[in-house]
Amino acid sequence: MNLLPDFEYRRPKSLSGVLSALEESQGKAVLLAGGTDLIPRMKLGLEQPGWIIDIKDVENLRFITIEGENLTIGTLTSVHTVAKNTLIKTYFPTLHEAAVATASEIIQIRGTIGGNLLQETRCNRYNKSETWRHAFPPCLKTGGKACNVIKGARTCRSVYCGDLAPALLSLDASVVVATTQGEREIPLNEIFTGNGTSPFSLNKTDLVKMLKIPLRKTRGRYKKFRLRETIDYPILGIALSVDDAGRGYLVLGACGPRPLKYGFSTPEEAADIPRKAFEDMKPIDNMPLPPRYRKHLVRVFAERVLGEIIF
Ligand SMILES: Cc1cc2nc3c(=O)[nH]c(=O)nc-3n(C[C@H](O)[C@H](O)[C@H](O)COP(=O)(O)OP(=O)(O)OC[C@H]3O[C@@H](n4cnc5c(N)ncnc54)[C@H](O)[C@@H]3O)c2cc1C
Numbered sequence: 001m002n003l004l005p006d007f008e009y010r011r012p013k014s015l016s017g018v019l020s021a022l023e024e025s026q027g028k029a030v031l032l033a034g035g036t037d038l039i040p041r042m043k044l045g046l047e048q049p050g051w052i053i054d055i056k057d058v059e060n061l062r063f064i065t066i067e068g069e070n071l072t073i074g075t076l077t078s079v080h081t082v083a084k085n086t087l088i089k090t091y092f093p094t095l096h097e098a099a100v101a102t103a104s105e106i107i108q109i110r111g112t113i114g115g116n117l118l119q120e121t122r123c124n125r126y127n128k129s130e131t132w133r134h135a136f137p138p139c140l141k142t143g144g145k146a147c148n149v150i151k152g153a154r155t156c157r158s159v160y161c162g163d164l165a166p167a168l169l170s171l172d173a174s175v176v177v178a179t180t181q182g183e184r185e186i187p188l189n190e191i192f193t194g195n196g197t198s199p200f201s202l203n204k205t206d207l208v209k210m211l212k213i214p215l216r217k218t219r220g221r222y223k224k225f226r227l228r229e230t231i232d233y234p235i236l237g238i239a240l241s242v243d244d245a246g247r248g249y250l251v252l253g254a255c256g257p258r259p260l261k262y263g264f265s266t267p268e269e270a271a272d273i274p275r276k277a278f279e280d281m282k283p284i285d286n287m288p289l290p291p292r293y294r295k296h297l298v299r300v301f302a303e304r305v306l307g308e309i310i311f
Contacts, residue, residue: 075114094220098167156196166253192258
């Protein structure tokens with residue numbers, strides 16, 4: 001790992017202070033929450049922001065509360081707090097299981113829900129030291145013209161490995177984004193672009209303020225396949241949530257640059273998802289384990305999770 005490069009450091013105490021600093025930086029700033037994704041990336045030389053705006057001291061961004069017909073979770077709420085919350089465990093078991101399965105307990109205590117959602121995509125040719133990367137030409141994600149995994153690929157297929165997004169998508173969550181101009185609510189699905197070079201549709205001056213989940217009791221499961229059970233990113237994450245009327249979503253994570261979401265309202269529709277997911281999954285050789293194995297996993301895990309919760 002390298003030493004951190006120089007950068008302008010700001011640590012405002014208020015949300016308005018953060019939003020003004022974002023404007024002032026003119027696109028040069030990144031936000032620092034827990035830092036468990038950003039700092040390792042900076043040390044590997046994958047990111048060199050001119051400014052860092054540390055949001056840890058901002059008040060009123062750590063909460064889990066009921067607001068009208070939604071449960072709202074503040075962006076600085078730690079993954080550990082999400083895992084321990086009894087309301088979440090009772091109403092949204094999929095989110096509870098995903099939080100428990102995230103990284104390790106120490107990272108859960110430090111990492112935030114906002115940072116978890118907006119973590120960068122990963123690729124085993126990219127998440128490497130600078131020395132290792134210099135053996136190859138720059139790839140699409142590091143400003144080059146070609147992908148080092150697939151010759152001739154036009155778009156980057158680095159993999160989104162967040163554990164919480166599939167669970168939140170299965171619960172039909174949305175995000176509230178704040179800027180100096182005001183706030184807007186976006187369905188969570190819309191923040192993903194599907195392009196690994198710039199995986200999120202948010203602007204440089206946007207701050208994710210909170211998550212909103214429609215408050216209705218669900219049954220569900222998050223199943224994660226990883227190499228090391230004690231601490232690891234998913235090689236596949238599958239989230240399933242179903243409401244009392246039998247309607248719900250199955251969401252695949254770690255299957256490409258964005259999660260894949262499948263809705264269903266009858267058992268027949270749900271039963272067809274493993275086949276569809278198998279067809280849609282187009283893995284490439286950029287993660288541990290061969291692509292064909294990972295494609296096969298999708299059908300097996302989708303069938304298992306549906307079997308445990310619905311059939
Ligand atoms: C060894 C190791 C194992 C890991 N394993 C897993 C795993 O199994 N599953 C998993 O999901 N993750 C894993 N992670 C990734 C990471 O630790 C978690 O995703 C964590 O929750 C990130 O939260 P953070 O607050 O530390 O994010 P940060 O590093 O602070 O931020 C991550 C990104 O989000 C942006 N950001 C943060 N907050 C906001 C906001 N409010 N608005 C706009 N942008 C924002 C930052 O600018 C940055 O680009 C692992 C990390 C490590 C080091």
